[in-house]
Amino acid sequence: MIEIKHLRKEFDDNTVPLNDVNLVINRGDVIAVIGPSGTGKSTLLRCINMLTEPTSGNIIVDGEDITERGCNLNEVRKKMGMVFQSFNLFGHLTVIENIMNPQITLLGKSRQEAYDRAMELLSSVGLSSKVFNYPDELSGGQQQRIAIARTLAMDPEIILFDEPTSALDPSMIGEVQSVIKLLAKSGRTMMIVTHEMDFARKVANRVLFMDEGGIYEEGTPKEIFEHPKREKTRRFIQRLSSLSYRIQGIDFDIEAMNEELQGYGEKLLIESERLSKLSLAIEEICINTIADYSENPDIIVKVEYSEKKDILSLIITYKGPYFDVRDTDSELFKELLSEPTTSYSEKTVDDPDGFVNRIDMSFKWVEE
Amino acid sequence: MKRIAVLIVLFLSLVAVMPLFADDVTKQSIESFDGKPIGVQTAVLYEELIADRVPNTTFQYYTMPNDMILALQSKKISAYLIEQVGFGVQKANHPELETLDELPGYIDATMIVGNNSKQDTLLAQLNEFIALCRADGTADEMYDYWINNFDPETSTCDTTGFSGENGILSVAVEGGYEPFSFVSNGSLSGYDIDFICRFSRAYGYTPVFYEVPFESIAPGVETGKYDIGMNIVVSEERNETGTLTDVYYSCPVVLVVLGEQKSELSFFQQISNSFYKTFIRENRWKLFLQGAGVTVLITLVSILAGTGIGFAVFMFIRRGGKIPNGITDFFLWLIHGMPTVLLLMILYYIVFGSSRLGGMWVSAVGFSLMFACSMIDMLRVGYNAIGRGQFEASTALGYSDTLRFFKIILPQAARHFLPIYRNEVVTLIKETSVVGYIAVLDLTKISDLVRSRTYEAFFPLILTAIMYFVIETIMTYIVKRIDISIDPRRRSQADILKGIKEWE
Numbered sequence: 001m002i003e004i005k006h007l008r009k010e011f012d013d014n015t016v017p018l019n020d021v022n023l024v025i026n027r028g029d030v031i032a033v034i035g036p037s038g039t040g041k042s043t044l045l046r047c048i049n050m051l052t053e054p055t056s057g058n059i060i061v062d063g064e065d066i067t068e069r070g071c072n073l074n075e076v077r078k079k080m081g082m083v084f085q086s087f088n089l090f091g092h093l094t095v096i097e098n099i100m101n102p103q104i105t106l107l108g109k110s111r112q113e114a115y116d117r118a119m120e121l122l123s124s125v126g127l128s129s130k131v132f133n134y135p136d137e138l139s140g141g142q143q144q145r146i147a148i149a150r151t152l153a154m155d156p157e158i159i160l161f162d163e164p165t166s167a168l169d170p171s172m173i174g175e176v177q178s179v180i181k182l183l184a185k186s187g188r189t190m191m192i193v194t195h196e197m198d199f200a201r202k203v204a205n206r207v208l209f210m211d212e213g214g215i216y217e218e219g220t221p222k223e224i225f226e227h228p229k230r231e232k233t234r235r236f237i238q239r240l241s242s243l244s245y246r247i248q249g250i251d252f253d254i255e256a257m258n259e260e261l262q263g264y265g266e267k268l269l270i271e272s273e274r275l276s277k278l279s280l281a282i283e284e285i286c287i288n289t290i291a292d293y294s295e296n297p298d299i300i301v302k303v304e305y306s307e308k309k310d311i312l313s314l315i316i317t318y319k320g321p322y323f324d325v326r327d328t329d330s331e332l333f334k335e336l337l338s339e340p341t342t343s344y345s346e347k348t349v350d351d352p353d354g355f356v357n358r359i360d361m362s363f364k365w366v367e368e
Numbered sequence: 369m370k371r372i373a374v375l376i377v378l379f380l381s382l383v384a385v386m387p388l389f390a391d392d393v394t395k396q397s398i399e400s401f402d403g404k405p406i407g408v409q410t411a412v413l414y415e416e417l418i419a420d421r422v423p424n425t426t427f428q429y430y431t432m433p434n435d436m437i438l439a440l441q442s443k444k445i446s447a448y449l450i451e452q453v454g455f456g457v458q459k460a461n462h463p464e465l466e467t468l469d470e471l472p473g474y475i476d477a478t479m480i481v482g483n484n485s486k487q488d489t490l491l492a493q494l495n496e497f498i499a500l501c502r503a504d505g506t507a508d509e510m511y512d513y514w515i516n517n518f519d520p521e522t523s524t525c526d527t528t529g530f531s532g533e534n535g536i537l538s539v540a541v542e543g544g545y546e547p548f549s550f551v552s553n554g555s556l557s558g559y560d561i562d563f564i565c566r567f568s569r570a571y572g573y574t575p576v577f578y579e580v581p582f583e584s585i586a587p588g589v590e591t592g593k594y595d596i597g598m599n600i601v602v603s604e605e606r607n608e609t610g611t612l613t614d615v616y617y618s619c620p621v622v623l624v625v626l627g628e629q630k631s632e633l634s635f636f637q638q639i640s641n642s643f644y645k646t647f648i649r650e651n652r653w654k655l656f657l658q659g660a661g662v663t664v665l666i667t668l669v670s671i672l673a674g675t676g677i678g679f680a681v682f683m684f685i686r687r688g689g690k691i692p693n694g695i696t697d698f699f700l701w702l703i704h705g706m707p708t709v710l711l712l713m714i715l716y717y718i719v720f721g722s723s724r725l726g727g728m729w730v731s732a733v734g735f736s737l738m739f740a741c742s743m744i745d746m747l748r749v750g751y752n753a754i755g756r757g758q759f760e761a762s763t764a765l766g767y768s769d770t771l772r773f774f775k776i777i778l779p780q781a782a783r784h785f786l787p788i789y790r791n792e793v794v795t796l797i798k799e800t801s802v803v804g805y806i807a808v809l810d811l812t813k814i815s816d817l818v819r820s821r822t823y824e825a826f827f828p829l830i831l832t833a834i835m836y837f838v839i840e841t842i843m844t845y846i847v848k849r850i851d852i853s854i855d856p857r858r859r860s861q862a863d864i865l866k867g868i869k870e871w872e
Contacts, residue, residue, distance in 0.1 A: 092856045
């Protein structure tokens with residue numbers, strides 16, 4: 001139904017949110033678009049109805065290339081509904097007119113037809129009592145439901161949702177999401193840019209994860225949310241953040257590392273005691289044991305924190321002979337290992353670069 | 369013999385000194401006014417006669433001769449300069465005025481001839497006619513009639529009998545300057561009018577008179593707008609333009625001071641007398657109505673045309689093209705940055721200088737332009753106040769550019785600019801009061817003319833102010849009604865759902 005080929009968008013400030021996007025949208029698809037901010041999700045959506053003009057590439061809608069000059073965009077746009085983050089209801093019109101007027105002006109319907117359709121839609125979004133209200137008299141959630149009704153009144157072939165719940169109070173997100181879910185069930189083609197992962201997972205049959213100027217990974221909700229194949233997707237889904245260091249001798253600047261960890265912890269709101277434990281573990285394992293006893297120590301340390309699971313984990317891989325790091329004189333480290341919130345495991349892995357020994361530790365947090 | 373000589377000398381000096389004691393006001397020397405403010409009419413240049421004798425005096429310039437009486441009475445000036453003939457009329461109405469015995473000098477009045485194709489012929493004919501009048505005594509006869517024996521109530525001249533075989537003469541006169549040009553019984557009269565009428569009859573012209581403030585006569589004639597400008601006082605600078613006729617009359621200039629106040633009339637009598645003079649005599653209320661009509665007409669035309677032009681230009685520039693916006697900004701800067709009077713005079717004398725477009729239509733053009741500029745500004749303000757979301761939502765629905773503008777943007781923008789529009793209308797009405805500068809008889813100019821005849825300030829000024837208030841109130845009321853009628857929030861539910869059957 002819609003085919004996007006080699007779409008590229010470059011803004012005036014030389015940022016390139018979309019580098020080379022290729023996508024086919026089929027009738028009946030409900031596509032959720034997720035990804036970190038600034039990766040061009042909204043830009044992609046706005047290119048589809050040419051609210052944002054792409055720099056190059058083609059968008060073919062029902063066989064017609066809408067990026068061509070001379071294409072009647074107004075006709076194309078009538079086939080595509082759009083729901084905005086900030087609702088954008090017409091401020092000088094009542095609720096009923098917001099839904100009626102575009103039908104009369106653009107579709108040539110009679111006032112009576114437009115009214116009947118509007119009333120039907122109003123009751124389907126549960127707002128029949130707000131006929132004569134003006135947009136600024138309604139809550140955000142109500143306004144967004146009216147905006148959806150206004151879009152539906154045009155009988156579009158596809159509806160584009162641009163972060164429809166981002167501007168709403170948490171208490172109103174639900175009412176809008178349930179309207180969208182109902183639409184999805186009725187078999188409408190939709191494309192939804194959203195930050196609400198659970199919502200994306202429930203409503204969509206295709207999920208696009210966007211990063212690096214394009215569609216980074218695509219799959220069913222199950223594939224993307226449960227078994228993401230690629231690193232960035234996995235990190236985004238689990239909301240992971242990580243730091244890594246390479247230690248090649250006992251002269252490693254542990255002070256600098258600690259300082260960086262401190263900042264990292266502050267940013268992600270990790271308890272400082274938990275960070276001290278982590279830092280103690282790194283020092284004991286890497287500096288005092290491995291680096292001290294190896295001739296040519298080469299250790300990679302990776303610190304990860306999953307916001308979603310609230311687990312701080314430490315992955316250490318090193319070259320050369322195996323050390324039993326738990327066999328140590330440090331009482332503090334022994335005590336740390338014995339705590340129930342700390343887990344420890346070690347294994348040997350195949351690694352082409354020779355980092356064959358791997359230690360996994362994780363630190364949970366329990367409020368006392 | 370010696371005694372007698374001493375007595376004679378004593379007697380003579382007493383004779384010389386006695387009047388000084390009796391009426392010391394008129395015996396003051398001109399030099400004694402040094403450093404005190406002295407009034408003079410704008411552009412008549414009388415101040416040059418005494419400037420070197422009162423080096424520290426600041427001259428105060430007045431457009432209308434009679435305003436100087438009010439200034440003198442309210443002590444804004446200590447004395448003022450005026451030609452003796454003009455003083456004669458003033459004295460008749462204000463007995464308390466006196467003149468210094470010492471004469472500041474004489475003025476020679478000439479006419480200035482328009483810088484157009486008729487210039488050379490007219491100059492020759494006028495000089496010939498002046499010489500003729502001097503020779504056959506017509507000049508003296510006119511001087512006696514209009515100046516020595518002038519009676520403001522009855523003196524009149526024949527303004528008929530023109531053959532017009534040699535075309536029309538457009539003549540600029542002051543209009544509020546007794547006894548040279550003034551409005552009597554609703555039409556122009558005076559020495560200048562009489563002179564031109566006689567000339568026109570003799571040389572086969574039909575004169576058309578324009579009432580123009582003194583300072584605008586010379587520029588208007590120099591640009592060719594008028595064929596002849598009357599009552600130009602000779603000065604070296606003016607001679608440089610080289611289009612002046614010979615002197616057609618000369619008369620003494622006097623310095624007027626305030627003498628003893630002598631009024632036998634009671635307060636109430638003064639009021640009713642003044643009311644009678646201002647409105648009833650010569651049906652002057654008709655003049656006021658006429659002036660108000662002109663003001664309303666100029667305002668209405670300017671509002672309608674200005675709104676239309678402003679809207680049309682805005683439609684053209686609203687998509688933000690650099691070149692059309694640049695040109696528009698330049699014109700806005702040019703027109704908004706100029707004092708209204710200057711804009712009108714530039715239009716009247718330069719832009720439309722060679723056309724015969726009347727002052728009223730030139731004013732309408734000028735004010736339409738000014739209002740159009742304000743309109744463009746207002747539309748821009750209103751347009752920019754509309755959030756991007758409204759543009760995007762309507763575009764995404766499939767509204768074309770034009771539909772979007774009229775159905776979505778304009779109704780919302782109007783709410784933002786209509787209150788400013790109301791203020792602009794009031795400003796416009798007030799601004800129109802300067803059209804007198806280009807010979808339009810609007811409310812303010814009429815009030816000036818009446819004041820120049822009645823020597824009264826109170827009633828003409830107050831009434832004029834009241835009439836402006838009435839006009840402003842009516843106009844803003846109309847705009848307010850429009851504002852309310854297009855306010856979407858004031859519609860009833862029945863209006864909103866017009867044509868829909870069966871809504872609860």
